[in-house]
Amino acid sequence: MRHLLSAADFSHDEAVAMLDLAEDMAEVNDREVKKLPTLRGKTVVNLFFEDSTRTRISFELAAKRLSADVINFAAKGSSVSKGESLKDTAQTLEAMGADAIVLRHSSSGSAFRLAHTDWVDSSIINAGDGSHEHPTQALLDAMTIRQSLNQDVRGKDLAGVRVLIVGDISHSRVARSNLLLLTTLGAEVHVCGPATLAPSSLVGKERVHYLLDEAIRQVQPDVVMMLRVQQERMTASFFPTEREYSRVWGLNKSRLSALDDKTIVLHPGPMNRGLEIDAASADSKNSKVLHQVRNGVSVRMAVLYSLLSGEKENA
Ligand code: CP
Numbered sequence: 001m002r003h004l005l006s007a008a009d010f011s012h013d014e015a016v017a018m019l020d021l022a023e024d025m026a027e028v029n030d031r032e033v034k035k036l037p038t039l040r041g042k043t044v045v046n047l048f049f050e051d052s053t054r055t056r057i058s059f060e061l062a063a064k065r066l067s068a069d070v071i072n073f074a075a076k077g078s079s080v081s082k083g084e085s086l087k088d089t090a091q092t093l094e095a096m097g098a099d100a101i102v103l104r105h106s107s108s109g110s111a112f113r114l115a116h117t118d119w120v121d122s123s124i125i126n127a128g129d130g131s132h133e134h135p136t137q138a139l140l141d142a143m144t145i146r147q148s149l150n151q152d153v154r155g156k157d158l159a160g161v162r163v164l165i166v167g168d169i170s171h172s173r174v175a176r177s178n179l180l181l182l183t184t185l186g187a188e189v190h191v192c193g194p195a196t197l198a199p200s201s202l203v204g205k206e207r208v209h210y211l212l213d214e215a216i217r218q219v220q221p222d223v224v225m226m227l228r229v230q231q232e233r234m235t236a237s238f239f240p241t242e243r244e245y246s247r248v249w250g251l252n253k254s255r256l257s258a259l260d261d262k263t264i265v266l267h268p269g270p271m272n273r274g275l276e277i278d279a280a281s282a283d284s285k286n287s288k289v290l291h292q293v294r295n296g297v298s299v300r301m302a303v304l305y306s307l308l309s310g311e312k313e314n315a
Contacts, residue, residue, distance in 0.1 A: 003115040003124045004303055007135040007181035012157065015184055018302055019143050020154050025301035028065065029294075039068035042308050045098040047090065048127070049075040049105045054269055054293055055127050055136070059102045062300035068308070071096070086110060087119045094120045100308055101125070108132035123307040131171045131230075137268055138177035140299040142185055144292050145223050148264045159186035164219050166212060167227035167249060167276050168238075170197045174268045175227060190219045193227075193249055196238040212249050216258050224259065225266040226251050226277045246275055253280040264288045 001009065010018065028034055044063040048056050056072065063070045073093060075081075080089060090101060100123040103111045108130030115124040128134040145161060146153045163182055169175045169191050182189050191202060192209040202208045209215035216224075229245065239245045246252075251265065259265075265277075265287045273279055282289065 001306060004135055004307065005111050005115055005124065005126045006133050007138045007177040010181065010184060012184050015181060016155060016157055018139060018306065019146060021302040021306065022139065022143050022298045023153060025298040029298055034065050035067060036065065037067050038305060039063065039066040039308055042068040042099045043071065043097045044068045044100045044102065044304060045071045045073060045093045046102045047073045047093065049080065050128065052104055054296055055104065058296040059127065059300050061297050062304055065301055066304055086114065090114055090120050094122055098122045100304065102127045104128045106130050125303060128173055130173065132173050133177045134173040135177050136299055136303055137174050138181040140292055140295040141178055141225065141266055142181055143295045143299055144266060144288050148288060157185045158182060161187040161223065162219055162221045163187050163189045163223040163225060164215055164221035165189065165191045165225045165227065167193050168197045168229050169193050170199050171230040172227045178225065190215065194239050212255060216255060220260065221263055223264050223266060224251065228268065228270065229272055229276050242275055250276055250278065251281045252278045256281045256284060256286065259286065266292060
């Protein structure tokens, strides 16, 4: 693999192998000296045109733990404010010696475009492109789900696991990448949210639900993945009020008690507490939100290692 652009880049066996590699990296992260010499001499550029806490910092940490050099670029405060394009920015950073570019951008398709033009030779990793995809988030979610179900995770997939993704499906790159990857791994993935926030490609499908209480009763999920309401991507009014959204689609104490004790709750962060998830649910024993964050470092180490440690294949 030269680039990671989409969760669809993985076959079943490749996805399981990547999760196994992330488990190896997790063992490194549990050591006192959390460092491997593997990517010494390589340079990773975090090219972030959108804000991020988890993804940017975990890619930085992942690269450093593999002994790579890291350049952190944030559009705010850069020459992007003077009108410099994605192409010129990426070429400028590659001229300084980048081997991999981790790209977050508000335009869907931006990572694909950077990878499939002759603009740069670096490996491109999609760290979130608009409302399109966020493949490393799907990998860390799959890793968290697999760990919650198995003592001995290596070699296992998610066959038969029932996952309910709840909320703003239309604007969510997390939902799109998870639908692809979790399905590849054999999970039964359902979505639930307001009809106005369901993509037209899913409307009318069997695994699409519009009321959370009903969806919980019907699906009996092993995993409930709450999505952030992405106000910044909404160009219209998709639900009457925040109070109404929270009443019908929010995870709260009463809905949490309707779930099986073993059901885990995921959220990619940042959470809008009081909107899509209440504090009791976010901080409950079912919540694996901080496990997701921890696994993010291991997954990104695995991805950087896979892309940069061997010979580059042709795109
Ligand atoms: N989950 C996620 O992408 O979080 P950040 O926006 O903080 O990177």
